[in-house]
Every structure is written in structure tokens, then in C-alpha cells.
Amino acid sequence: MNLRLHIWRQSGPDAQGMLKTYDVQNVSEHMSFLEMLDVLNEDLLTKGEIPVAFDHDCREGICGTCGMVINGRPHGPLVRTTACQLHMRTFKDGDEIYIEPWRARAFPVMRDLIVDRGSFDRIIQKGGFVSVNTGNAQDGNAIPISKKDADRAMDAAACIGCGACVAACPNSSAMLFTAAKVGHLGSLPQGQTERSTRAMNMVLQMDAEGFGACTNHYECEAACPKGISAEFIAQMNKDFVASAFGGRD
């Protein structure tokens, strides 16, 4: 199939970017979206042009490195699918495809489709962990955890930190990401000790990074390649306010 791509090109963090149009020919329907971009880049290189920079790593949909807004949707039109797992059979001959980087003040564009997601790391550093004494490994099942709680924690832990929630949110809010981390540890007994300070510190860091506030559009959960529920956002709201009035941070 032949496609017309409109891709955001930006040479550096402070450079002025713009959408540039490229025509790609003979795209196989079996290619992944990123392979299609690889083919475009080969083509650009042979022509002596600068290839399109984009993030990618595992190409198996589990690492959270890739991410681009494809036709107005983070990771493209399919639900629960990362850009690397999106295949060209989803598109048809003659399609025009807009490809843009995640848009958020807290995700500055480094180059073309690559953004700096360091803000996520700084949120995690504020409380996305459980402090435990190291020593001998604990006996298995020493801490009873119900199947329900374990499942709930796992649902939240499925977050790969790709940033699609921020990209999809009309307010560039990082609530789903932060809520997944808060909700994951808050669902388990090991996470209770620091539960109050965790919610408080991670949320304040999220604000400091310049992410917007949630207005409950639920675009994030619809865009999340791991299908994380916005219910975790409600949980984080509750934890934060509980910490505000009763916390010992």
C-alpha cells in the first residue's frame, strides 16, 4: 500500500518544529508501524536526508519506550496496543497519517518524535517504591494477600510508563500514571507504611513538573496500552486528601 505521512520534524529541543509530508510506497500490511518508519528512514538515508528520530526498544509492547500520536490517538487507533504492536493492516492504501510526539510541557520534545520523560522518573523517585530492610528473604506467603488485592495491585503494576495517558489527556495530566504507581503499592500490605507520604509526595512532584489537572474525561484509560482503569485516580484522590488532613508526612 502507498501512504502519505505527515510527521513532526524538529531538529532539537529549542528548534522550531513543523509537520513535513512524506510519501511511502509499497508498504506491506504485515509490517509493524515502526517497521514502516524504518523503511521510510532507509529511504531518507539513501536520499541523503536526516532520518526521523523516534523512541523504540523491545518492539514487543512491554517496555513502554515507543510512543507517538498517530492520527490524533496515542499509539494509534487500536485499543490496548502500543505503537510497535500496531500493524499496517490497520491502515489502507491511500491513507493519510499524522504522526506527532507526545505533547506536554513536562515532556519536552528532544528531537522529532522523541520526548524527554524524565519527569516520570522524578515522580517515581518521590515515592514509587517500598522501603524495606534488606536481609534474609522472607518466607513465601508470610504476608497473606487476598487474590483480589493481588489482582488489583497487578492491574496497576501493568503500567509501562509510556506516557500515553499524558498524551491523550486534554490537560496533559499525569494522573493515571501517578495513580497507577500509588494504587499498585497502596493495594499491598508492604505499601501501607508509606502510603500517606507516597500519595502526598508523588502528587506534589507531579504538579511541580507542570502536568495539568484531571478533569475526568477518561481519555487516559481509553488510550492506555495496558488498560489501566481511571478508578485508580479516584483512589489516589482519596489517598491524597486523607493524607492532607490526617497524614504524618
Next chain:
Amino acid sequence: MKAFGEIWRSNIFQKWLMALTGLLLVGFLLGHLSGNLLVFLGKEDINSYAHGLRTMGHGMVIWIVRLGLLSMFVLHVTAAITLSRRNRAARPQSYAKVTPRKSTVASRTMLYSGLLLLSYVLYHLAHFTWGAVHAGNYAGQIGWEYTLADGTLVPDVYRMVVASFQVPLIAVLYVLSMVMVGLHLNHAIASAFQTMGVTNQRLVPLIRRIGPALSFIVAAGFSAVPLAILAGVVK
């Protein structure tokens, strides 16, 4: 320990304030609506109700409620403006193409429906409470007294409502504003519970259905009065 000021300024706390004040304002709207519907029972009912509101607790209750409503409005509106400004700043460069999945017209236009409602509320107060606009229809004017069954002379609220809504412009403006209320609450009610942290899986689906249904009832209930008057059913 974090200072309370830092928490107060945080996005979630501002959101929480909006949700809390918003739900209280919805509660007020339901009370207001139940009072308005007394128009359908007749002159005596609504006029004695209005008189009761003004004299309850030696006339203290109405001022306490007004003070509460004013502070809720101020908190709700300032939080809305603060958060909207931050939300805009959070995305300096917009997308060339956006394809929404779950957001609705109501959820995307909350700021606009809210600001329109704010301007309508001011006009509404200027009309029915202060008598500053459409003064010819104001219940407090001389010669418009109504004598209750117990002999008390009170302002004729019934006559004010009927005379006002017989003016098509006033009635249409009112109904349009109630459509705006419906649009605003369509997203607001369920959204407020999400912000307040309701996660129960039995309640959440229920709230997401009750919210829009209640918003429709409020909009339709308020609109029924001017429509009935305009149609000549109530006169």
C-alpha cells in the same frame, strides 16, 4: 511536614474543593427546583413558601444560606479558573490532529458552560432578587402585595414569576440557561464523585448513570415553569 498552603495550591486539593462545592451547589439547585415547582400548586403555596424562606429563624437563615452559597461560588469559580489556566499551560503546543475516544461535548466545554452560567446567575439575581433589571415585574414593588390565608401581606412572587415569563425573551433566555445547566451537570455530578474518591464497583456504574439522569431532571424541571407560563397553562 508539608505546609497546608502547599497542599491547598495542589491540583488535587483544588479539584476536591471544586467537587465538594459543586455537589453542595447541586444540592441547592434541587432545593431551588422544589420551591419553583410550587408555582404549579398556585399563588398561596409559592407565596407562603417565599415568605417562609425570608422569615425563617427571624430572617437569619436566609442570610446564612446566602453567605454559604456565595463562598461556595467563589471557591468553585476560583478553583475552576486556577485549574483551567494550569491545564492550558500544561500543553503549550497543541496537536495538529486529535481524535477523542471517551470525552464528551459536556466534559470538554465545562469551563465555557460554567462561565456562561456564572453570567446567567448574576443576571438572574439582578432580575428576581435585586429587582435591578425588568423592575416592572419585581415582586417587591408597591401595589403588588399578596394577602396570605392568615392575613399577612407579602410580596407577590407568583405574579412576578408569571409576569416575567410571559415575556418570551426572558423565558427563552431562562430555558437556554437551563440547557446549559444540564450540559454542565451532565459531566459534573459523576465527575465530582470520581474526584471525591468513590471507587466502589457497585456505586461507580450507578453514579455514572444517575449523574446525567439527574442533570436532565434538573434542566427539565426548571424549564417546565417558563414553558408552562409561555404556553398559558399557568397564568
